[in-house]
Amino acid sequence: MSFPQTHRVNPAESYRIFGVLLPQCRIALIVAGCILALVTPFLVTNFTVFQLTQVAVYAIAVLGLNLLTGFTGQFSLGHSAFYALGAYTAAILVDRYDVAIYWTILPAGIVCFIGGFLFGLPALRLEGLYLALATFALAVAMPQLLRYEHFEGFTGGVQGIDLFKPDSPVPFLNSDQWLYYFVLFVGALLLVGAWNLTRGRTGRAMIAIRDNPIAAKTMGIDTSLYKSVTFGVSGFYTGVAGALGAIVAEFVAPDSFTFFLSVWLLVGMVVGGLGSIMGAIAGGFFILYVPNFSEAVVEFFYGGDPSAKALIWVAFGTFLIFTVYVVPNGLAGLVRWCVGRLVR
Amino acid sequence: MKKSLQITALAAATLAMGLGTALADSDMPGITKTEIKIGNTNPYSGPASSYSTIGKSIAACWNMVNDKGGINGRKIKWISYDDGYSPPKTKEQIRKLVERDEVAFTFQTLGTPTNSAVHRYMNKKEVPHLFLATGATKWGQPKKFPWTIGWQPNYQTVGAIFGNFILKNYPNAKVAILNQNDDYGKDYVVGMQRAMGDKFDKMVIKRETYEVTDPTINSQITSLANSGADVFVNISIPKFAAQAIKKMAAIGWKPVHLLNDVAASIGATYKPAGLENSKGIISVDFYKDPNDPEWANDPETVEWRAWMAKYYPKGDLKNKFNAYGWAVCHTMIAVLEKAGDNLSRANLMKLAASLKEVRVPMLLPGMYVDTSPTDFYPIEQMQMTRFDGTRSVRFGPLISSETE
Numbered sequence: 001m002s003f004p005q006t007h008r009v010n011p012a013e014s015y016r017i018f019g020v021l022l023p024q025c026r027i028a029l030i031v032a033g034c035i036l037a038l039v040t041p042f043l044v045t046n047f048t049v050f051q052l053t054q055v056a057v058y059a060i061a062v063l064g065l066n067l068l069t070g071f072t073g074q075f076s077l078g079h080s081a082f083y084a085l086g087a088y089t090a091a092i093l094v095d096r097y098d099v100a101i102y103w104t105i106l107p108a109g110i111v112c113f114i115g116g117f118l119f120g121l122p123a124l125r126l127e128g129l130y131l132a133l134a135t136f137a138l139a140v141a142m143p144q145l146l147r148y149e150h151f152e153g154f155t156g157g158v159q160g161i162d163l164f165k166p167d168s169p170v171p172f173l174n175s176d177q178w179l180y181y182f183v184l185f186v187g188a189l190l191l192v193g194a195w196n197l198t199r200g201r202t203g204r205a206m207i208a209i210r211d212n213p214i215a216a217k218t219m220g221i222d223t224s225l226y227k228s229v230t231f232g233v234s235g236f237y238t239g240v241a242g243a244l245g246a247i248v249a250e251f252v253a254p255d256s257f258t259f260f261l262s263v264w265l266l267v268g269m270v271v272g273g274l275g276s277i278m279g280a281i282a283g284g285f286f287i288l289y290v291p292n293f294s295e296a297v298v299e300f301f302y303g304g305d306p307s308a309k310a311l312i313w314v315a316f317g318t319f320l321i322f323t324v325y326v327v328p329n330g331l332a333g334l335v336r337w338c339v340g341r342l343v344r
Numbered sequence: 345m346k347k348s349l350q351i352t353a354l355a356a357a358t359l360a361m362g363l364g365t366a367l368a369d370s371d372m373p374g375i376t377k378t379e380i381k382i383g384n385t386n387p388y389s390g391p392a393s394s395y396s397t398i399g400k401s402i403a404a405c406w407n408m409v410n411d412k413g414g415i416n417g418r419k420i421k422w423i424s425y426d427d428g429y430s431p432p433k434t435k436e437q438i439r440k441l442v443e444r445d446e447v448a449f450t451f452q453t454l455g456t457p458t459n460s461a462v463h464r465y466m467n468k469k470e471v472p473h474l475f476l477a478t479g480a481t482k483w484g485q486p487k488k489f490p491w492t493i494g495w496q497p498n499y500q501t502v503g504a505i506f507g508n509f510i511l512k513n514y515p516n517a518k519v520a521i522l523n524q525n526d527d528y529g530k531d532y533v534v535g536m537q538r539a540m541g542d543k544f545d546k547m548v549i550k551r552e553t554y555e556v557t558d559p560t561i562n563s564q565i566t567s568l569a570n571s572g573a574d575v576f577v578n579i580s581i582p583k584f585a586a587q588a589i590k591k592m593a594a595i596g597w598k599p600v601h602l603l604n605d606v607a608a609s610i611g612a613t614y615k616p617a618g619l620e621n622s623k624g625i626i627s628v629d630f631y632k633d634p635n636d637p638e639w640a641n642d643p644e645t646v647e648w649r650a651w652m653a654k655y656y657p658k659g660d661l662k663n664k665f666n667a668y669g670w671a672v673c674h675t676m677i678a679v680l681e682k683a684g685d686n687l688s689r690a691n692l693m694k695l696a697a698s699l700k701e702v703r704v705p706m707l708l709p710g711m712y713v714d715t716s717p718t719d720f721y722p723i724e725q726m727q728m729t730r731f732d733g734t735r736s737v738r739f740g741p742l743i744s745s746e747t748e
Contacts, residue, residue, distance in 0.1 A: 046443060260430070306404045306656055309400065310388070
């Protein structure tokens with residue numbers, strides 16, 4: 001007996017935009033994106049390169065959160081804690097053990113993987129909002145732990161730890177450009193990793209847990225193991241972002257990792273698109289540029305009025321509401337919608 | 345051939361853009377014939393946003409300066425960004441100010457962790473990092489960080505003043521110390537140690553610390569009281585200072601109570617602790633509290649009030665920070681006026697570090713700002729105050745401390 005094989009190829013792959021096959025469009029776009037990312041540092045000022053590096057760092061952190069929330073449906077308000085853990089792991093390795101910064105990224109990720117996995121084991125018995133509360137506690141506790149006097153020898157207490165940005169080993173790159181390429185390289189690796197993870201068996205299991213945990217369990221998916229491992233992987237990504245962020249900022253202190261950072265990552269994820277890997281990049285841009293844009297808008301309209309500063313966050317809130325209202329599925333959803341309208 | 349030329353030109357242009365910031369170094373960055381660009385970061389949002397009125401009052405001060413025609417014909421362009429008291433954000437905003445906005449220098453950037461994040465950057469870039477809004481001691485290291493200078497009396501200065509006060513007035517005292525367990529609290533103790541020398545170990549019979557996260561400090565107060573000390577040096581923030589005063593009244597411990605200036609506030613500390621319990625507390629101050637009836641007809645305060653009404657009407661007249669902003673702004677004006685047309689970064693830094701007894705409004709009478717190439721602590725004088733149940737009355741002469 002044989003099944004009728006009318007759809008041997010994924011039907012999506014036979015769609016066309018302006019006569020070009022959809023997969024080819026995608027490849028063309030990715031190649032264009034890569035070229036743009038590689039060329040930009042030579043076209044803009046060092047300050048913009050520095051900002052783009054930060055965008056990449058946030059994008060990695062948003063990606064980490066997205067693996068947990070977007071794909072597996074577990075809420076976390078505690079990712080600032082993993083970010084801090086990664087940043088401090090890198091900073092302490094550099095500061096106390098003279099490790100070269102390049103070798104601090106992986107350990108930071110591993111520490112956060114372990115941290116995430118261990119936190120995930122008990123916490124993932126909690127569902128939805130209760131999990132959000134438990135992770136919230138983590139975010140609130142972390143800055144206090146970093147200040148704690150008995151850890152001061154390692155963490156530097158309230159004063160934090162200074163780091164040095166590496167000098168560029170490539171003669172025609174300055175240190176900002178070099179760091180950008182380094183972060184971009186790490187980010188690209190993680191992006192491909194996330195892509196592979198979510199498109200295989202594991203990814204389907206994760207999505208099944210998100211969409212219907214009971215059905216997923218019935219199908220034989222070990223939900224608690226998957227949830228814990230996802231928590232670990234998510235921690236890994238965020239920890240790597242934290243380590244890179246520490247190197248970019250050249251400084252860590254408890255005040256760098258307040259609960260607000262968690263909220264920012266959440267905002268970046270939702271705006272970029274839940275469950276979208278490319279959306280994480282858009283999220284990174286949103287986190288960095290929209291507050292700056294709000295500040296510029298207020299500056300433009302109110303110039304010298306000292307009281308106008310309070311309006312920055314009103315402007316930001318307006319942009320956020322606007323974004324959520326106009327593109328409810330995030331920027332990735334917007335792209336998907338456009339593609340849907342264009343295909344023939 | 346033509347094409348290869350094009351490519352070369354393009355490559356050269358790209359390279360030039362990359363190096364742009366390095367090459368575009370004129371003699372006086374941020375200065376034009378008509379304008380002086382000044383950068384600043386303040387926590388307009390986030391946990392420390394109550395301090396942001398300092399940034400706002402300074403903006404209002406520059407508006408007044410500009411209305412009067414600016415300084416030597418140049419208007420002040422004040423660019424103040426929000427950093428939310430988050431060090432990485434400060435780093436980004438400061439780099440934006442220095443590299444994109446190309447400010448001449450930064451002034452009154454607020455916060456200890458935030459300024460720490462850019463301390464080395466400013467010195468590497470050789471951009472004057474002037475009159476920071478933080479009391480940490482590390483801003484006065486002219487050898488290691490020649491481009492960074494603080495403004496307000498640093499915590500060690502106050503500690504030293506307390507130390508000298510005890511030596512002079514209570515040479516045979518038994519001293520107990522309570523301090524917050526961080527660099528702020530420890531700085532005070534270091535200052536006391538420096539002033540008291542080897543007497544410190546002899547006279548201090550009991551020390552306790554608390555964490556800023558502790559719910560109460562009752563047990564510390566009890567243990568300090570049991571030591572039998574007759575002078576109590578209290579280095580705590582308002583919340584804990586109020587707890588201490590209440591507990592001391594409850595257990596009937598009545599030592600000479602020296603309270604750090606951070607908590608010496610009627611509204612934040614004495615009222616919650618009970619005005620009667622707070623009577624007799626000794627502290628220090630360096631600028632005029634506009635709420636104090638003593639200054640009701642003081643010309644400087646009257647001028648300050650008129651300026652507030654015209655340029656910062658939304659600002660709170662009861663908020664001492666607005667007087668602070670006014671005073672620090674005038675310190676900056678003094679430097680710029682002295683600089684005349686030589687507004688290069690090196691010269692501005694040199695002048696900021698050579699202020700000779702400059703009087704700034706709203707400082708206490710007789711006080712002045714004073715710096716030298718080896719003294720990066722502009723304000724080192726303070727006056728003792730004693731709370732009489734309704735207000736803090738100044739007593740004794742101005743005290744100057746020795747922190748080089």
